[in-house]
Amino acid sequence: xxxFQTKEDLFVLTTSGTGATECALQNITDDxxxxxxxxxxxxxxxxxxxIKAYGGQPLVVSSxxxxxxxxxxxxxxxxxxxxxxxxxxxxxxxxxxxxxRSLQEIGKLCEEEDILLIVDAISILGGDKLPVDDWKVDMCxxxxxxxxxxxxxLSFISVSQKxxxxxxxxKQHRSFYLDLPMYKKYMGDGFTPFTPAVSLFYALNExxxxxxxxxxxxxxxxxxxxxxxxxxxxxxxxxxxxxxxxSRSHTxxxxxxxxxxxxxxxxxxxxxxxxxxxxxSLEKWKGKMFRIGIMGNVGSPEIMSTVSAIASATADLGxxxxxxxxxESARKALAxxxxxxx
Numbered sequence: 001x002x003x004f005q006t007k008e009d010l011f012v013l014t015t016s017g018t019g020a021t022e023c024a025l026q027n028i029t030d031d032x033x034x035x036x037x038x039x040x041x042x043x044x045x046x047x048x049x050x051i052k053a054y055g056g057q058p059l060v061v062s063s064x065x066x067x068x069x070x071x072x073x074x075x076x077x078x079x080x081x082x083x084x085x086x087x088x089x090x091x092x093x094x095x096x097x098x099x100x101r102s103l104q105e106i107g108k109l110c111e112e113e114d115i116l117l118i119v120d121a122i123s124i125l126g127g128d129k130l131p132v133d134d135w136k137v138d139m140c141x142x143x144x145x146x147x148x149x150x151x152x153x154l155s156f157i158s159v160s161q162k163x164x165x166x167x168x169x170x171k172q173h174r175s176f177y178l179d180l181p182m183y184k185k186y187m188g189d190g191f192t193p194f195t196p197a198v199s200l201f202y203a204l205n206e207x208x209x210x211x212x213x214x215x216x217x218x219x220x221x222x223x224x225x226x227x228x229x230x231x232x233x234x235x236x237x238x239x240x241x242x243x244x245x246x247s248r249s250h251t252x253x254x255x256x257x258x259x260x261x262x263x264x265x266x267x268x269x270x271x272x273x274x275x276x277x278x279x280x281s282l283e284k285w286k287g288k289m290f291r292i293g294i295m296g297n298v299g300s301p302e303i304m305s306t307v308s309a310i311a312s313a314t315a316d317l318g319x320x321x322x323x324x325x326x327x328e329s330a331r332k333a334l335a336x337x338x339x340x341x342x
Contacts, residue, residue: 002208002212003125003126003148003208003211003212003216004125004130004132004140004156004158005130005131005132005133005134005216006132006133006140006158007133008132008133008158008159008160008161009158009159009164009184009187010156010157010158010159011023011156011157011158011159011180011183011184011187012154012155012156012192012196012201012204013154013155013156013157013178013183014153014154014192014194014195014196014197014200015153015154015155015178016143016152016153016155017120017122017141017142017143017145017146017155018046018050018155019155019178020122020141020142020143020155020156020157021047021050021120021122021141022050022054022175022178023141023155023157023175023178023180024088024118024139024141024157025050025051025054025056025088025118026054026174026175026178027167027170027175027178027179027180028085028086028116028118028139028163028166028167028170029051029054029055029056029085029170030055030056030170030171030172031055031056031172032055032056032057033055033056033057033085033086034056034057034059034081034083034084034085035051035056035057035058035059035084035085035086035087035088035118036058036059036061036074036077036078036081036084036086036087036088036115037051037058037059037060037061037087037088037089038060038061038062038063038069038074038088038089038090038100039060039061039062039063040062040063040064040065040066040067040068040069040090040093040096040098041065041090041093041094041095041096041098041282042093042094042095042096042282042283043090043093043094043095043120043122044090044093044120045283047088047090047120048060051088054174055172055174059077059081059084061073061074061077065095065096065242065284065285066096066097066098066242066243066244066254067098067243067244067247068098068099068100068101068102068244068246068247069089069100069102070102071102071105071106071109074087074106074109075109078109078113078115082113084115085115085116085166086115086116086117086118086138086166087106087110087115087116087117087118088118088119088120089103089106089117089118089119089120090120091103091119091120091121091124091130092121092122092123092124092128092249092251092252093249094122094123094252094279094291095254095282095283095285095291096242096243096254096285097241097242097243097248097249097252097253097254097291098243098244098247098248098249098254099124099128099247099248099249099250100247101246101247103119103130103135104134104135107135107136107137108136110136110138111136116138116139116162116163116166117136117137117138117139118137118138118139118140118141119132119137119139119140119141120141121140121141121142122141122142122143122146122155123146123147123249123251123252123295124142124146124147124249124250124251125140125142125146125147125148126142126146126147126148126149126211126219127146127147127219127220127223127250127251127294127295127296128147128220128223128224128249128250128251129220132158133160137158137160138159138160138162138163139157139158139159139160139163140157140158141155141156141157142155142156143155143156144156144200144203144204144207146251146295146296147223147251147295147296148204148207148208148211149207149210149211149295149296149297150200150203150204150207151200151203153197153200154197154200154201154204157180159180167180167181168181177194179193210297218338220250222298222299222337222338223250223251223294223295223298224250225333225334225336225337226250226294226298226299226302226303226334226337227248227249227250227251227253227294228333229303229307229329229330229331229333229334230253230292230294230303230306230307230330231248231253232329232330232332232333233303233307233326233327233329233330233333234253234255234307234310234326235329236322236325236326236328236329236330237307237310237311237314237321237322237323237325237326238258238319238320238321238322239255239256239257239258239310239314239321240255240256241253241254241255241256242254242255242256242285242289249294250294251293251294251295252279252291252292252293252294252295253291253292253294254285254289254290254291255289255290255291255292255310256288256289257287257288257289257290258314258317258319258321260318261314261317261318261319262287263280263281263287263288263289263290264280264287265317266278266290266313266314266317267280267290269313269316269317270309270310270313273309273312273313273316274305274308274309274312274313276305276306276309278290278291278292278293278306278310279291279292279293292306292310299334299337300331300334300337303330303334304327304330304331304334307326307327307330308327311323311326311327
């Protein structure tokens with residue numbers, strides 16, 4: 001709860017992050033319910049599909065890949081659909097490296113209009129600012145394997161009192177495993193309703209201790225500095241960045257491939273020769289870009305190794321980048337980190 005910055009109910013599920021997203025949707029959605037959703041990448045597209053799967057009617061606010069939705073776009077669609085039950089936002093679109101920096105404004109809007117705010121924070125919670133209660137988030141979901149620094153297998157969902165009112169009033173119940181009232185009942189007795197991933201619970205306990213020992217503000221600043229180092233290093237090398245500057249994520253960077261070099265070939269070379277795994281491209285950007293994770297306990301050694309590997313591998317494949325400038329640019333940005341992270 002301290003990492004979520006919430007005093008509301010918080011549940012741990014033995015699922016992937018998608019399980020927590022489905023949990024949020026199935027517990028509040030009846031057939032025909034209107035749910036507003038931003039679509040600006042692969043995972044937000046999946047969120048809209050999940051709304052359909054549970055009988056809801058997604059009202060889509062579309063943005064170009066690489067750009068974030070505007071608060072005003074949400075305001076317009078809410079005014080046109082005053083009967084909408086919820087607004088769902090992917091806070092950090094992992095496929096494009098875009099963060100919705102206006103989330104706090106969106107939370108205020110949802111409070112004013114009395115609709116639920118559901119936030120997919122799977123690839124950002126614990127790595128960037130998200131005070132769940134202060135930002136009026138009614139249901140926030142994340143997973144263990146991203147900024148929470150654990151192996152995959154756990155997901156988490158916070159539930160506000162406003163959300164509970166919708167859950168209790170819901171007419172249709174489509175899931176047994178993801179039924180939140182059941183989780184609440186068992187949690188009151190100190191149990192889970194189903195077999196938990198016990199080993200991951202111990203890992204989570206240790207990870208939370210590490211996060212809180214560092215301090216949330218210091219942790220968020222470290223992620224920001226590391227992201228700045230990656231972005232400045234890639235631009236100095238001569239590669240482009242896929243996300244607009246004001247929306248670039250602090251936990252995942254989306255970088256263009258050099259002309260004539262396909263991302264799969266580049267990533268395979270980096271993996272086999274330099275021992276670093278990079279994320280691939282998805283859907284509309286398939287083959288055109290790669291993704292760099294900037295999550296967890298990362299500092300100068302990890303960032304410099306990654307920038308160096310990308311510079312070397314692109315050179316191996318014939319790209320005439322500015323390697324020394326890239327390394328110097330990243331190093332200069334990282335100089336702002338505390339000494340223990342350098």
